[in-house]
Amino acid sequence: MLQPHLVQLRRMLIGEAGRFPDLARAWHRAAPERGHATLARAVTRLAERGLLHAPDPLLAAQHLNYLILSVPLDEAMFAVRDRPPSAPALRRYADEAVRVFLAAYGTDVTRPG
Template sequence: MSVQATDDRTDYEDPRITRSRALIMAAAARVFLERGYPGTSVDDIAAAAGVSKRTVYNVFDDKEQLFRAIIGDALDTAERFSAELAVTTVEATDAAAALTSLARELAASVLGGRVVPLRRLLIGEAARFPEFAVEYYERAPGRVMAAVAVALRSFDERGQLRIDDPELAAEHFAFLAIGASLDRALFLVETDAASADAAVERAERGAAVFLRAYAR
């Protein structure tokens, strides 16, 4: 019977490598989102991070491994955001207040942060990395839709709304709240504060339409 030795040092990473990794990943995220996968080189990433190309290869094997690390990190962030919104909605007792608040949050996220650039990147690279597109849907919008369906079922059981098909109703809610704004954001690269305000207002009106359509 053989015993494999365990080296506690395997869990240790040189702080210099940790710092380099953080710089490289932050820079890579910016460059990949701006230029896409084919338009980005390791030289571009090294320059944006302010490190040598050798340093990049000391931390990551190649561009693909770095891209996978960036997308994985972005998916984790999207999942956490979606989970927080989902929990808040499921635990709410006031249907109108909860759904209006959710609509506003979703609209703000459409034109804020890296949600739209990330979606553009995943759509553009879906043929090269199909697993990422599927995983993003399941862990981000898919999680929100599932949670909204659960919340709608709860609102129906408490007599606040009339929901015969929670999954279909969740789709109606999502498209009324952010469908048009998401389309605009995906195809119109330049956005401003006025566009963001308009998206939030559109979301509030969409939530109001949904609440009237599904009222008891």
């Protein structure tokens, strides 16, 4: 999602969504919605095992996704960076996102602290 060509495509789709709403909706279904649905299935499995408390797995998946991606994606979209963040920086975002996610959705087994 942070590769320059994908960021440019995202910018273009957002910029033209008013003129081409069907195209914007199709992209949203094929990318973000599909990714959230896939992640929601994993959240459901973890909840069934008692590792998460997620009454709404899709919402929990959306939260996790945006906890991980919001800062680096915003930086990419607004051209703060010329290239994607380094692997260590992305791991830091992911690790902190999981920590926050588990604070909200974890159980006694998985909640930090």
